[in-house]
Amino acid sequence: MRLSIRESATFDWRRFVQARLPLVGVGVILVFVLLAACAPFIVSDPTEIEMRREQDGETIRPPFAPNSRNLFGTDQLGRDIFARVVYGLRTSLIVGLLVRGLSMAAGTMLGLISGYFPKTVDDIIMRITDIMLAFPVILLAMTVTAVLGPGLLTVCLALALVAWPDVARLVRGQVLAIREQTYVEAARSIGAGNWRILLRHVLPNCMGPIIVAFSMGIPGAIMYEAGLSFFGFGIQPPTPSLGSIISDGRGYITVAPWYPGFPGVVLTLLVLSVNLVGDGLIDVMNPRGAKGSGNGQSSA
Amino acid sequence: MLGYTVRRLLQFVPILIGLVTVLFALLNILPGDPARMMAGPFANPDVVETIREEMGFDRPLWVQYLDNLWDLARGEFGRSYQSRRPILRDLLEVFPKTVQLALAAEVTSALIGIWLGIVAATRRNGWADRLIMTIAALNLSFPLFWLALMLQIVFAVFLRLLPPSGYGAGFDQFVILPAITLALPSLGLLARITRAALIEVLGEDYIRTARAKGLREVLVIRRHVLPNALIPIVTTIGTDFVRLLGGIPIIEVIFAWPGIGKYAYDALVFRDLPALQASVIVLAVSVSLVNLAVDLLYAFINPRIRYV
Numbered sequence: 001m002r003l004s005i006r007e008s009a010t011f012d013w014r015r016f017v018q019a020r021l022p023l024v025g026v027g028v029i030l031v032f033v034l035l036a037a038c039a040p041f042i043v044s045d046p047t048e049i050e051m052r053r054e055q056d057g058e059t060i061r062p063p064f065a066p067n068s069r070n071l072f073g074t075d076q077l078g079r080d081i082f083a084r085v086v087y088g089l090r091t092s093l094i095v096g097l098l099v100r101g102l103s104m105a106a107g108t109m110l111g112l113i114s115g116y117f118p119k120t121v122d123d124i125i126m127r128i129t130d131i132m133l134a135f136p137v138i139l140l141a142m143t144v145t146a147v148l149g150p151g152l153l154t155v156c157l158a159l160a161l162v163a164w165p166d167v168a169r170l171v172r173g174q175v176l177a178i179r180e181q182t183y184v185e186a187a188r189s190i191g192a193g194n195w196r197i198l199l200r201h202v203l204p205n206c207m208g209p210i211i212v213a214f215s216m217g218i219p220g221a222i223m224y225e226a227g228l229s230f231f232g233f234g235i236q237p238p239t240p241s242l243g244s245i246i247s248d249g250r251g252y253i254t255v256a257p258w259y260p261g262f263p264g265v266v267l268t269l270l271v272l273s274v275n276l277v278g279d280g281l282i283d284v285m286n287p288r289g290a291k292g293s294g295n296g297q298s299s300a
Numbered sequence: 301m302l303g304y305t306v307r308r309l310l311q312f313v314p315i316l317i318g319l320v321t322v323l324f325a326l327l328n329i330l331p332g333d334p335a336r337m338m339a340g341p342f343a344n345p346d347v348v349e350t351i352r353e354e355m356g357f358d359r360p361l362w363v364q365y366l367d368n369l370w371d372l373a374r375g376e377f378g379r380s381y382q383s384r385r386p387i388l389r390d391l392l393e394v395f396p397k398t399v400q401l402a403l404a405a406e407v408t409s410a411l412i413g414i415w416l417g418i419v420a421a422t423r424r425n426g427w428a429d430r431l432i433m434t435i436a437a438l439n440l441s442f443p444l445f446w447l448a449l450m451l452q453i454v455f456a457v458f459l460r461l462l463p464p465s466g467y468g469a470g471f472d473q474f475v476i477l478p479a480i481t482l483a484l485p486s487l488g489l490l491a492r493i494t495r496a497a498l499i500e501v502l503g504e505d506y507i508r509t510a511r512a513k514g515l516r517e518v519l520v521i522r523r524h525v526l527p528n529a530l531i532p533i534v535t536t537i538g539t540d541f542v543r544l545l546g547g548i549p550i551i552e553v554i555f556a557w558p559g560i561g562k563y564a565y566d567a568l569v570f571r572d573l574p575a576l577q578a579s580v581i582v583l584a585v586s587v588s589l590v591n592l593a594v595d596l597l598y599a600f601i602n603p604r605i606r607y608v
Contacts, residue, residue, distance in 0.1 A: 134318075134319055136587075139565070143576075144326065226443050226445070
């Protein structure tokens, strides 16, 4: 028997479609996902090196400026930057989803437990989140990747490790309100166990904020991965990452501004689009709340 | 109020112990032998052993951990493996520079953000308002390190207006680029909050009264609107300042700003446990003090709030 009544997560698609900016975000993300998914069929080999090229009867050396063959130009080894960026997008999207998936799963789980079970359990989990939140995020993530050794998976683990406490806090807050509802009491009175109540009645009713938190956390994960890779603590070659392409391009700023420039534009566009979708989701999930609310809350 | 402050400060003690514990655990799994790092690549094994004994690296881990905690409890940060100087002296040198940078960035962001918000609110639905709010909606979500790089290209390499990186005497031309990079991402949020707060107050009866008695619009805004719209703005500046501190390590490394963020980064690269630990503690304490200050300020500008 299902007793859960969804109160918070009323999803109004019309509102989402009416707002134009979130739709633009969805469009950009779709293009990026398509590019990343079909990368091998669309772009040339990102590792192909070309050390010289004939142009107007002259031999020129890389980095080549953007031209009809290399949309974003090439790097110092003549590798096509567009191809590298597309493969880098792949990494960014995988990291964004994986990190957010991991941190949401862990954070939701611990938040549910923390909000529902007795005070001692709650206290322990909340003190751990206090400790994690006190760390400077980028330094903790760097330290963890330094310990685990850099790489795609360790970067994801490190970023999930720094991201879960926020989720746990959010979910806990929801649970505290929901567990006092009459339907929870009703479920308990007909003999439902704690876990059944949590998963069947409490969790479905926190889905609204959880979905919003999922989308709002993706840009951060993508940016931190790029940041880590930029500083050499993240994803290592040959796996392409937008952050490490930008880092490689740093030294060529004056002779080849397209080299660090384009990967950054793409990264910014991606982050921006996911943010816009997240903003749209907030408006849709919470029709009464004005735009921009939820920011600037005091923690007192 | 005083009791509240003291309690908030006391709450931070267990958090600090947890912080130190997590860091100690992480850094002892880190590959790399600190004694060998200190001795240098060509030192003979005897020297490495001597350093190991001198620094106490040969003791069991739990003894090292407790010893470390006890040192910290006495305010003893130890010596840096890298510079061999007392860390406290290093920190006293680098921390003020971080404060300079953070203040410069926050003042920039607050002034421009609030100004944009006022412009948008007073010309509601005009082209300026629409432009500002569209920019605010885009959230200026640039990756900090890339934004820094682009500003360096434009202002240092092409226009040659500002130095690309480094540190001068303090509030001079060197601070401009890093401060702007840190400030840019928060302009949108501040503009949005300021606009919303102003528009709410502009609809109040006492504003109509002020206008009806013939007060000039500039004075209406300055005397009646701004003070009453201050609470959400100040709170936002506070939370924004905390966000800004999170970006400090990235910015300091890119702009070669010799502050505590760069100090921590260098310590991590060199596996300099005591220096990294000390700088993480100082950063964490600063963030929580800013949080506390914001909460107290909140009560100060809104007398209806009382912390007990």
